[in-house]
Amino acid sequence: EAEQQVYKERIKRLLKEKNAVLVAHYYTDPVIQALAEETNGCVADSLEMARFGRDAKEQTLIVAGVKFMGETAKILSPEKTVLMPTLEATCSLDLGCPIDKFSAFCDEHPDHTVVVYANTSAAVKARADWVVTSSIALEIVEHLDSQGKKILWGPDRHLGAYIEKQTGAEMLMWQGACIVHDEFKARALASLKQQYPDAAILVHPESPANVVAMADAVGSTSQLIKAAQTLPNKRLIVATDKGIFYKMQQAAPGKIFLEAPTGGNGATCKSCAHCPWMAMNGLDAIEQALTDNSGHEIFVDEATRVKAMIPLNRMLDFAA
Ligand code: 13P
Ligand code: SF4
Numbered sequence: 001e002a003e004q005q006v007y008k009e010r011i012k013r014l015l016k017e018k019n020a021v022l023v024a025h026y027y028t029d030p031v032i033q034a035l036a037e038e039t040n041g042c043v044a045d046s047l048e049m050a051r052f053g054r055d056a057k058e059q060t061l062i063v064a065g066v067k068f069m070g071e072t073a074k075i076l077s078p079e080k081t082v083l084m085p086t087l088e089a090t091c092s093l094d095l096g097c098p099i100d101k102f103s104a105f106c107d108e109h110p111d112h113t114v115v116v117y118a119n120t121s122a123a124v125k126a127r128a129d130w131v132v133t134s135s136i137a138l139e140i141v142e143h144l145d146s147q148g149k150k151i152l153w154g155p156d157r158h159l160g161a162y163i164e165k166q167t168g169a170e171m172l173m174w175q176g177a178c179i180v181h182d183e184f185k186a187r188a189l190a191s192l193k194q195q196y197p198d199a200a201i202l203v204h205p206e207s208p209a210n211v212v213a214m215a216d217a218v219g220s221t222s223q224l225i226k227a228a229q230t231l232p233n234k235r236l237i238v239a240t241d242k243g244i245f246y247k248m249q250q251a252a253p254g255k256i257f258l259e260a261p262t263g264g265n266g267a268t269c270k271s272c273a274h275c276p277w278m279a280m281n282g283l284d285a286i287e288q289a290l291t292d293n294s295g296h297e298i299f300v301d302e303a304t305r306v307k308a309m310i311p312l313n314r315m316l317d318f319a320a
Contacts, residue, residue: 004031004283007283007284007286007287008031008035008038008283010287011035011039011283011286011287011290012035012038012039014287014290014291015039015062015290018059018060018290019058019059019060020058020059020060020061020062020083020290021039021040021041021042021056021058021060021061021062022035022036022039022041022042022062022064022286023036023041023042023044023049023052023053023056023061023062023063023064023065023069023073024036024041024042024043024044024049024063024064024065024281025043025044025045025046025049025064025065025066025069025221025243025278026043026044026045026221026222026225026241026243026244026246026247027065027221027241027243027244027274027275027278028064028065028243028278028281029243029279029281029282030243030246031283032064032281032282032283032286033243033246033247034246035283035286036064043247044222045133045134045135045220045221045222045223046065046068046069046072046118046119046133046134046135046220047118047133047135047136047220047222047315047319048135048222049063049065049069049072049073050069050072050073050076050118050133050312050316051316051319053072053073053076053077053080053082054073054076054077054316056077056080058080059080059081060080060081060082060083061073061077061080061081061082061083062083062084062085062286062289062290063082063083063084063298064084064085064281064286065084065089065278065281066089066090066091066094066119066275066277066278067084067087067089067090067091067094067121067298068091068094068118068119068120068121070082070083070084070087070298071121071122071298071300072118072125072312073298074122074298074299074300074305075122075125075300075305075308075309075312076309076312076313076316078300078302078305081293081297082297082298083289083290083293083296083297083298084289084296084298085280085281085282085285085286085288085289085296086280086281086285086296087295087296087298088277088280089277089278089280089281090277091119091178091275091277092176092177092178092179092180093117093119093120093155093156093176093177093178094119094120094121094124094155096155096176096177097116097120097121097124097154097155097174097176099121099123099124099127102124102127102154102155102174103127105152105154105174106127106152109150109152109172111150112149112150112151112152112172113129113130113144113149113150113151113152114127114128114129114130114152114154115128115129115130115131115132115137115140115141115144115151115152115153115154115171116128116130116131116132116153116154116155116311117131117132117133117134117137117154117155117156117159118131118132118133119155119156119178120154120155122300122304122305122308123304123308124154124155125307125308125311125312126304126305126307126308127307128308128311129311129314130144130311130314130315131308131311131312131314131315132315133220133315134159134204134205134206134219134220134221134223135219135220135222135223136315136318136319137159137163137205138163138166138167139318140315140318141153141163141167141169141171142167142169143318144169145167145168145169150172151169151170151171151172152171152172152173152174153171153172153173153174154173154174154176155174155175155176156176156177156178156206157173157174157175157176157177158177158178158181158182158205158206158207158208158209158212159205159206160173160174161173161209162205162209162212162218163205165209177206178206180206180241180273180274180275181204181206181207181208181239181240182206182207182208183262183273184203184207184208184211184239184260184261184262184273185211185261185262186208186210186211186213186214188261188262189201189211189214189237189239189260189261190214192237192258192260192261193214193237196235196237196258198233198234198235199233199235199236199237199258200216200217200227200231200233200235200236200237201214201215201216201217201236201237201239201260202215202216202217202224202227202228202236202237202238202239202240203215203217203218203224203239203240203260204218204219204220204221204224204239204240205218205219207239207240211239211260215239216231216233217231221240221244224238224240224244224248225244225247225248225251226251228248228251228252228255228257229251229252233255234254234255234256235255235256235257235258236248236252236255236256236257236258237258237259237260238257238258238259238260239260239273240273241273241274241275241278242259242273242274243274243275243278245257259273260273
């Protein structure tokens with residue numbers, strides 16, 4: 001605690017000195033989320049992080065999250081310095097969708113509109129017609145489907161299946177998954193629900209279809225926080241990374257939050273529903289990044305950046 005306080009004070013001073021602002025995702029350590037709040041930074045889902053970074057007046061963005069979030073910030077603000085606590089923080093969706101293979105898949109279907117999830121590399125975004133995040137994917141696919149477009153979707157197969165079900169669109173799909181959400185188990189969730197029949201179930205759509213099917217609310221991290229606030233239930237079972245509880249408790253004080261089970265035996269696993277890459281973001285690493293850029297700065301080559309900016313801006317314009 002005392003040590004954390006020392007780090008926080010030093011980081012606050014560095015943020016001012018370097019004209020920098022902290023942009024954090026809901027899955028990061030609560031101490032980082034609190035610091036972002038205290039310093040007029042932002043704590044948000046991936047769409048809002050992109051928007052906040054783009055509009056920030058500071059010269060430096062320090063992005064606490066995973067690599068694709070830093071890259072998105074850089075693509076939208078090439079004139080800003082974009083730093084990350086660690087460049088090692090990746091995402092299984094990004095890892096599972098290498099540009100050469102994905103591009104070959106797209107080449108096989110030239111008549112398809114390529115829609116990619118934001119959880120991808122800059123190179124994959126550069127190959128896409130549209131980028132979407134979980135908070136706006138449904139609306140964008142609905143829009144494209146209504147125009148009669150054939151859609152190629154990647155990389156998250158669970159989010160893709162959910163969108164297909166909701167919109168009736170048929171999509172050619174890349175078979176990627178999030179290693180965190182893929183672990184939620186429907187059977188164990190059903191027994192937890194039996195134990196607490198009054199509880200509402202909140203699910204991020206990167207979860208398997210049989211888990212999504214049990215949800216009272218499905219949505220991006222921001223949308224789930226909103227649902228925690230607006231649903232009348234006092235008890236909520238949450239199927240997403242546990243970092244989100246920090247904001248959910250703030251948004252819905254007095255409610256009781258339960259982690260959705262990740263094991264097959266009904267036991268709630270205390271550590272499974274936490275993204276190992278999000279967990280790499282620490283106060284020490286933030287201080288390091290602000291003290292010395294080297295090894296912390298995000299670069300995207302200009303040709304890729306210019307191409308990736310087009311589908312990203314399409315999403316932001318659509319969301320506006
Ligand atoms: P959100 O856009 O809902 O914040 O999702 C990002 C993510 O990585 C979920 O696992
Ligand atoms: Fe990627 Fe899943 Fe981690 Fe989100 S929780 S960053 S989708 S691995």
